[in-house]
Amino acid sequence: xxxxxxxxxxxxxxxxxxxxxxxxxxxxxxxxxxxxxxxxxxxxxxxxxxxxxxxxxxxxxxxxxxxxxxxxxxxxxxxxxxxxxxxxxxxxxxxxxxxxxxxxxxxxxxxxxxxxxxxx
Numbered sequence: 607x608x609x610x611x612x613x614x615x616x617x618x619x620x621x622x623x624x625x626x627x628x629x630x631x632x633x634x635x636x637x638x639x640x641x642x643x644x645x646x647x648x649x650x651x652x653x654x655x656x657x658x659x660x661x662x663x664x665x666x667x668x669x670x671x672x673x674x675x676x677x678x679x680x681x682x683x684x685x686x687x688x689x690x691x692x693x694x695x696x697x698x699x700x701x702x703x704x705x706x707x708x709x710x711x712x713x714x715x716x717x718x719x720x721x722x723x724x725x726x
Contacts, residue, residue: 616647616650616651623640
């Protein structure tokens with residue numbers, strides 16, 4: 607299986623740079639390529655570190671957003687309960703606030719309609 611992660615690529619490139627350094631003077635015309643490789647590998651490493659840092663910040667931001675969402679939902683439920691208590695549970699004005707007249711989780715089932723007894 608080939609290693610395709612950026613860390614593996616960076617590791618392979620760094621090994622190449624370190625190992626070829628000893629024999630570089632004996633390879634004619636390799637100096638410009640070696641300089642280009644060292645420059646691009648160092649910029650790649652800096653970019654990879656920046657990506658990792660931004661990933662960490664993204665994770666922190668997502669956690670904060672989820673926490674704020676939970677707090678907002680909790681506050682909305684409390685406000686909705688207060689509005690229901692003030693206006694009454696069946697007031698159609700609640701629908702204009704985008705509040706259900708009754709909370710679905712607390713709403714009981716409607717009693718089944720009784721069938722009339724058959725007449726004989």
